[in-house]
Amino acid sequence: xxxxxxxxxxxxxxxxxxxxxxxxxxxxxxxxxxxxxxxxxxxxxxxxxxxxxxxxxxxxxxxxxxxxxxxxxxxxxxxxxxxxxxxxxxxxxxxxxxxxxxxxxxxxxxxxxxxxxxxxxxxxxxxxxxxxxxxxxxxxxxxxxxxxxxxxxxxxxxxxxxxxxxxxxxxxxxxxxxxxxxxxxxxxxxxxxxxxxxxxxxxxxxxxxxxxxxxxxxxxxxxxxxxxxxxxxxxxxxxxxxxxxxxxxxxxxxxxxxxxxxxxxxxxxxxxxxxxxxxxxxxxxxxxxxxxxxxxxxxxxxxxxxxxxxxxxxxxxxxxxxxxxxxxxxxxxxxxxxxxxxxxxxxxxxxxxxxxxxxxxxxxxxxxxxxxxxxxxxxxxxxxxxxxxxxxxxxxxxxxxxxxxxxxxxxxxxxxxxxxxxxxxxxxxxxxxxxxxxxxxxxxxxxxxxxxxxxxxxxxxxxxxxxxxxxxxxxxxxxxxxxxxxxxxxxxxxxxxxxxxxxxxxxxxxxxxxxxxxxxxxxxxxxxxxxxxxxxxxxxxxxxxxxxxxxxxxxxxxxxxxxxxxxxxxxxxxxxxxxxxxxxxxxxxxxxxxxxxxxxxxxxxxxxxxxxxxxxxxxxxxxxxxxxxxxxxxxxxxxxxxxxxxxxxxxxxxxx
Amino acid sequence: xxxxxxxxxxxxxxxxxxxxxxxxxxxxxxxxxxxxxxxxxxxxxxxxxxxxxxxxxxxxxxxxxxxxxxxxxxxxxxxxxxxxxxxxxxxxxxxxxxxxxxxxxxxxxxxxxxxxxxxxxxxxxxxxxxxxxxxxxxxxxxxxxxxxxxxxxxxxxxxxxxxxxxxxxxxxxxxxxxxxxxxxxxx
Numbered sequence: 001x002x003x004x005x006x007x008x009x010x011x012x013x014x015x016x017x018x019x020x021x022x023x024x025x026x027x028x029x030x031x032x033x034x035x036x037x038x039x040x041x042x043x044x045x046x047x048x049x050x051x052x053x054x055x056x057x058x059x060x061x062x063x064x065x066x067x068x069x070x071x072x073x074x075x076x077x078x079x080x081x082x083x084x085x086x087x088x089x090x091x092x093x094x095x096x097x098x099x100x101x102x103x104x105x106x107x108x109x110x111x112x113x114x115x116x117x118x119x120x121x122x123x124x125x126x127x128x129x130x131x132x133x134x135x136x137x138x139x140x141x142x143x144x145x146x147x148x149x150x151x152x153x154x155x156x157x158x159x160x161x162x163x164x165x166x167x168x169x170x171x172x173x174x175x176x177x178x179x180x181x182x183x184x185x186x187x188x189x190x191x192x193x194x195x196x197x198x199x200x201x202x203x204x205x206x207x208x209x210x211x212x213x214x215x216x217x218x219x220x221x222x223x224x225x226x227x228x229x230x231x232x233x234x235x236x237x238x239x240x241x242x243x244x245x246x247x248x249x250x251x252x253x254x255x256x257x258x259x260x261x262x263x264x265x266x267x268x269x270x271x272x273x274x275x276x277x278x279x280x281x282x283x284x285x286x287x288x289x290x291x292x293x294x295x296x297x298x299x300x301x302x303x304x305x306x307x308x309x310x311x312x313x314x315x316x317x318x319x320x321x322x323x324x325x326x327x328x329x330x331x332x333x334x335x336x337x338x339x340x341x342x343x344x345x346x347x348x349x350x351x352x353x354x355x356x357x358x359x360x361x362x363x364x365x366x367x368x369x370x371x372x373x374x375x376x377x378x379x380x381x382x383x384x385x386x387x388x389x390x391x392x393x394x395x396x397x398x399x400x401x402x403x404x405x406x407x408x409x410x411x412x413x414x415x416x417x418x419x420x421x422x423x424x425x426x427x428x429x430x431x432x433x434x435x436x437x438x439x440x441x442x443x444x445x446x447x448x449x450x451x452x453x454x455x456x457x458x459x460x461x462x463x464x465x466x467x468x469x470x471x472x473x474x475x476x477x478x479x480x481x482x483x484x485x486x487x488x489x490x491x492x493x494x495x496x497x498x499x500x501x502x503x504x505x506x507x508x509x510x511x512x513x514x515x516x517x518x519x520x521x522x523x524x525x526x527x528x529x530x531x532x533x534x535x536x537x538x539x540x541x542x543x544x545x546x547x548x549x550x551x552x553x554x555x556x557x558x559x560x561x562x563x564x565x566x567x568x569x570x571x572x573x574x575x576x577x578x579x580x581x582x583x584x585x586x587x588x589x590x591x592x593x594x595x596x597x598x599x600x601x602x603x604x605x606x607x608x609x610x611x612x613x614x615x616x617x618x619x620x621x622x623x624x625x626x627x628x629x630x631x632x633x634x635x636x637x638x639x640x641x642x643x644x645x646x647x648x649x650x651x652x653x654x655x656x
Numbered sequence: 657x658x659x660x661x662x663x664x665x666x667x668x669x670x671x672x673x674x675x676x677x678x679x680x681x682x683x684x685x686x687x688x689x690x691x692x693x694x695x696x697x698x699x700x701x702x703x704x705x706x707x708x709x710x711x712x713x714x715x716x717x718x719x720x721x722x723x724x725x726x727x728x729x730x731x732x733x734x735x736x737x738x739x740x741x742x743x744x745x746x747x748x749x750x751x752x753x754x755x756x757x758x759x760x761x762x763x764x765x766x767x768x769x770x771x772x773x774x775x776x777x778x779x780x781x782x783x784x785x786x787x788x789x790x791x792x793x794x795x796x797x798x799x800x801x802x803x804x805x806x807x808x809x810x811x812x813x814x815x816x817x818x819x820x821x822x823x824x825x826x827x828x829x830x831x832x833x834x835x836x837x838x839x840x841x842x843x
Contacts, residue, residue: 299679323669331665332657375679
């Protein structure tokens with residue numbers, strides 16, 4: 001019943017979407033402006049209909065309606081309610097439904113906000129979004145139909161993939177990723193809309209979508225960090241990034257989106273890089289679709305096992321159409337996208353932004369090449385190869401340290417051209433930060449050249465970005481006699497884009513320091529111990545108190561209780577566990593993590609005797625890993641500063 | 657709109673699309689083994705599941721590769737915890753019976769499992785016609801470069817690995833390989 005309602009609402013939505021898509025060009029070409037409100041109405045109706053479908057699925061999941069194929073696939077009566085609800089995106093079909101829902105919502109919001117704008121930009125952007133919606137609706141009635149009718153209804157189901165019901169971050173990471181990924185379709189639709197409507201010569205499309213791009217970027221950043229965190233907290237290997245194709249798929253569009261955030265400023269300020277920006281926006285969208293294709297079609301080998309069916313062919317057709325059409329559009333319009341301004345001096349902020357774009361794009365191509373190389377090698381030479389961490393690390397480390405350095409140079413340089421004195425005054429003092437961090441890294445024992453460069457440039461960039469705040473605050477303090485707190489608040493409020501950006505820089509620096517330190521100074525030790533015995537690493541001693549087991553409705557759990565020793569005194573306990581799910585052959589670990597300011601003590605239960613007489617414990621000391629998560633938060637906070645409407649942060653309210 | 661430029665840009669992505677289309681026809685998880693054509697690594701393993709007459713061997717007997725010279729050997733790695741081993745079990749067991757009296761020898765190798773579990777599994781599955789041996793420390797599995805279970809190695813009469821099948825085998829492939837390896841040996 002629920003399935004039928006949802007199925008029908010998707011079918012109806014397809015008709016509505018098709019109507020809206022056709023109405024826009026007809027309205028424009030035939031001069032029938034009166035049709036455009038109908039096209040907008042199609043956007044809203046599509047949102048309503050997909051909402052009905054999505055809520056039907058949540059209802060079917062919660063009521064354990066095993067006659068719905070998706071529920072029969074991921075549902076189980078034993079799964080806690082919370083994990084039942086979030087299994088909406090736990091498997092292929094549900095995630096496509098969730099994607100379609102988010103997309104329809106974004107389209108509705110963007111049309112609602114901009115519907116009064118004259119001209120054809122918004123109608124064409126709406127039509128582009130409807131086109132993408134149409135594709136997802138095809139998936140939902142075809143290869144990824146979550147509402148299939150189960151003929152032989154079972155009383156219970158297998159439950160979601162154990163890895164996905166093991167940690168709270170699974171409720172956060174996928175939706176953030178989808179919100180970010182899908183968010184990139186809004187700037188894309190406006191870029192396409194601008195080209196179709198001939199409004200590409202004014203930069204309205206970019207101004208309208210600035211906030212969208214920033215939000216999508218912030219969500220994607222948060223999603224990547226949350227994914228790293230999840231991998232760290234759940235998989236028990238003590239790492240957070242492995243250059244797996246699925247991870248790369250989320251990272252590649254992030255790189256181009258980051259490049260766009262910077263080069264968009266050059267266009268706004270100086271009227272340059274217009275064709276380039278259009279390419280970045282279109283490219284970012286294409287890369288999100290490409291990433292989904294790579295991970296959902298089973299075309300590249302990944303630790304993330306996804307079911308594969310015919311969906312790959314649908315995605316391929318869609319990618320082909322979108323790539324051909326959008327690249328043809330960009331190339332066909334390229335002559336109209338001449339730069340207004342020009343580069344005046346190599347010593348200017350726009351030059352640094354250009355370099356930043358160059359390196360970010362090179363980074364993107366590196367990761368993309370590494371991800372696709374196995375496929376190309378097989379197609380051309382017929383050999384099976386795998387590209388792993390050594391390639392990615394070797395190729396990306398020089399790029400990463402360069403980007404860290406540029407992050408310190410960019411904010412310090414003015415637009416247009418800097419005089420020699422200015423360059424000296426701005427670029428030399430951050431050397432103090434660089435030296436401090438270099439010495440710190442050397443004292444801590446780092447000898448790897450890239451680790452040392454990362455510390456040095458992180459110090460440089462941190463100093464340079466913080467100094468920008470300091471200079472601004474000091475100016476306000478002396479000019480207006482403001483207190484330091486007020487000065488900081490008003491400084492940020494007065495130029496939220498700029499200082500939001502610097503805050504995001506500081507977040508990225510924290511992430512970089514966390515990664516550099518944890519990959520340089522990580523130590524680990526593994527031992528099999530009996531209750532009462534201890535295991536030590538890097539000044540931390542743990543004593544195995546007991547082994548225990550307990551039955552939960554959906555799984556059985558075996559755990560070890562370890563006491564954290566401080567001399568003879570017990571200073572808390574840690575409980576790494578192994579969870580056994582009936583549908584999984586291998587247990588799912590839950591490591592115990594004890595975080596401090598300087599790092600994490602990470603303890604995983606590797607193996608145990610069934611009688612509880614001993615346990616194999618792996619203990620890892622992970623320096624600065626918490627900085628990665630905190631830094632991710634700072635990045636998002638920085639983006640929020642830049643996104644928030646003026647007035648929220650100006651501090652005028654506190655004055656009253 | 658400059659159509660010439662548009663066309664050139666569109667042409668650039670065609671190879672990429674063809675590459676993806678090609679990729680969809682391949683299974684990235686299927687990795688070729690370098691072993692076929694090389695001498696099979698020798699083993700001497702102890703029987704834990706006797707099998708059924710006429711193929712039975714007494715538990716505790718040692719199955720040595722050296723003793724099987726001149727015969728085609730079908731070496732099947734399996735485990736009681738392996739789900740797809742269930743799919744091929746009946747086929748292997750039945751096909752082995754069909755070759756009784758021919759110079760073919762079927763051996764099951766238990767991988768990463770307790771013999772007690774293996775015995776129980778064979779019972780549940782309705783018996784196994786040929787014997788199975790234990791592989792302590794998975795040494796033989798390592799020698800043969802096992803990726804996972806089930807995997808089946810077809811050894812020719814000269815003790816060379818002729819073929820490696822990853823995943824469950826079907827009757828057609830067993831018959832095809834065993835028949836052709838016997839035909840070569842007879843020449």
